[in-house]
Amino acid sequence: MPKLESLKKMKELVAGHFTGLDAAAKDPSRKVAWCTSVGPVELLRTFGFEVYFPENHGAVLGASRKANDYIPRANAAGYSPDICSYLTADVGAFLAGETPLSHGYGLKSVPTPDILVYNTNQCRDVEDWFAFYARHFDIPLVGINSPVQVGDVTDELVKTLVPQYEELLPVFEAVSGVKFDIDRLREVMADSAETSRLWGEVLGTMAHRPSPMTFFDTSVHMAPAVILRGLPEASDYYRMLLKELATLTEGNVSAVNKERFRIYWDGMPVWGKLRELSTFFNEMDAALVVSTYCNSWVFEAFDPSNPFESMARAFLELFIARSDKAKEGIMAELCEKFSVDGVIYHDAKTCPNNSNTRYGLPQRLRTLTGLPFTIVYGDLNDLRCFSEEQAKTSIEAFLEQIEGGRA
């Protein structure tokens, strides 16, 4: 795949995000909030908070292969090797007083927060993670305690969640010193909705045969949809990217050397092995054309005219928070839309909520779609849980199986 100009732009945006946060943390008149990636970012931006995402830091620790330097430190402090390795890598790095942001962006430390905001729609670990920092900094910890295993996202269910969002407002007012302005919220929501729509469109280009990108590309391109959500820069970025992708699809440019296999990747990336796995799939002529993970930041429900309810709905519709029945339906639709040959599930040792392998879902989806599957055992950050050779054998054998099925 040719190098995209957009990537240069994204590097600038990400650098600006971190240096901006650093400046805000050093300026007593500005406030920094730490938020989970599918937390109420839009509300925080309405109050003028600069928003930092510890999960993004976790991914940076993983991708820079620093996570395993720090995870043992958190383990020793009482955070089990069996819990979220974003949490353990991030807390471990904090205990060590280090961050890869120093090398990458010149930050001496992660930006000191004034408030911590979570949404447990992803998992309970995020609340425990932030609680560590709430104790350390002695600052407010607030958030949304979301139901899990959500089936149909009904109006009634959405309405029960709305008060939790409304209850955040006085806390945000007190910490920021800014009065809540619903029109400002509508503006932020409009930006978020647009970013979300465009990100969905970007991912949609991978339905083209051959796909112009793979999961390894979208794991990078998703950064603005996560860390710049609610800011106009994110939408500008995806408009630029879409133009480049249109050129690629028009020219039938393939992301992998020769697209012989189209695969659905379910679960988290193995951040520390992105390059190796990307090279390996390329050598195998296999394109990972759709993923549960990257699709999670497409929030179709966002509606500026109805900000609270649409926010509550969007965050309830999040894949990870859904029942297996709902997940099976979503995955079956994506399998069809992206014309995949099979599904590879990543069972991440420390992320049970994002490992859809443990309650028979792969077997049921195979019955539903007729598509073969295999499971790769690994982890998002803790490379002690990942056997590269075993994973590659499993993937290669899976592709041989698909090939054999065509004969």
Place this chain on the structure above:
Amino acid sequence: MAFYCGVDIGSTWTKAVILGEENEPDYTRALVRTGISFESAALSARDEALARAKLTPDDIERTFSTGYGRMNAEFADGRRTEIACHAKGAFHSFPHPCHVVDIGGQDNKIIQLSEKGAVEHFLMNRKCAAGTGSFIEEISRRLDIDMKRLEELAENANKEITLSSFCTVFSATEVIKLIREGESPENICKGVFNAVVARVTEMGTLGDKIVLTGGVAAAFPIVADILSNATGATVFIPEHAQFTGALGAALEAAASN
């Protein structure tokens, strides 16, 4: 006459097979310890097989490699995973829809084959080697009983014991507990083989026809009886079970053009 070679570079043993166009049942085989160089082991196994078949490398039309070290056999013309090769080799010996259970040195596999021998689904054990050949080796060391005697002892067991741990090291701890409690070596040995089968059957559902391949099946046929009792399936062990992967690689080499 054209000859084809398959080399299966496993974690513990490297196997080579030379096959003529006739696909003769008593094909030439060679077995060497893998050791620390996959490339040398692959070459040694191939050369030993060539010597036995009174052939030279020039007589070989194509060679395919498989197993953990398949990437290291630079002299090979192609490679396939051990899943593909065990499937091919097993179906060659037992041409029926079945489940292939391969118990290797460091991992176990279950491969579901269609009536045409195509892989319909496969499973590999997770990272721990509990229930594999290495597990039996470790327990043999712990018991200070030669590997060759394990089966003979197990056949004289008068009680069924199963080691329940997923972890080889913890299984060894269970064995120590059994020794402390005065359990007989015969019953402990049977327990070891019961554990091997338990680690396989908990991996996935098996059908009524099983082909058991790999070094463990070749060395300890008792595993087939235990597996048959546990599943109710008919368990078939190919004549040269340990060479199933290498045979599959040779068949893949022959089929590839």
